[in-house]
Amino acid sequence: xxxxSISVDVNPFGTSPxxxxxxxxxxxxAKAEDPVIFVPGMESSQIIERTEDGFIREVVVxxxxxxxxxxxxxxxxxxxxxxxxxxxxxxxxxxxxxxHGLLLTYTIAISFPGVWPGSEExxxxxxxxxxxxxxxxxxxxxxxxxLVADAKI
Numbered sequence: 001x002x003x004x005s006i007s008v009d010v011n012p013f014g015t016s017p018x019x020x021x022x023x024x025x026x027x028x029x030a031k032a033e034d035p036v037i038f039v040p041g042m043e044s045s046q047i048i049e050r051t052e053d054g055f056i057r058e059v060v061v062x063x064x065x066x067x068x069x070x071x072x073x074x075x076x077x078x079x080x081x082x083x084x085x086x087x088x089x090x091x092x093x094x095x096x097x098x099x100h101g102l103l104l105t106y107t108i109a110i111s112f113p114g115v116w117p118g119s120e121e122x123x124x125x126x127x128x129x130x131x132x133x134x135x136x137x138x139x140x141x142x143x144x145x146x147l148v149a150d151a152k153i
Contacts, residue, residue: 002126
């Protein structure tokens with residue numbers, strides 16, 4: 001299983017508006033509910049079922065359809081477990097405090113069918129996927145800032 005974590009400072013010097021933890025949580029919660037404006041390549045998303053602590057959604061990313069169980073652990077973490085689709089695994093978005101303030105940490109752990117764990121092929125596939133999701137973190141923060149500036153969060 002390929003795994004990688006990336007932490008980013010939510011409010012680096014010169015960033016505006018400054019996001020507080022509540023705004024960031026509301027933003028990543030909105031991303032979980034309707035990720036299309038937050039995630040490059042996300043074509044559609046539909047909530048299939050609501051659960052006590054989250055929901056199940058079906059998404060289409062670059063033509064690939066899969067389902068995820070979303071678990072909300074407010075106000076700290078959202079976990080996305082793949083329950084149907086080509087790959088299996090999970091992703092988390094975690095809010096925490098670091099030495100320079102608020103952090104958003106993205107972790108991905110994923111298995112690719114037919115690919116030997118620890119192989120160069122797994123590293124290549126995993127790195128590409130992780131890089132795509134890292135871009136999604138940047139776009140997520142830009143989008144949340146816009147929603148805050150527009151008084152939608």
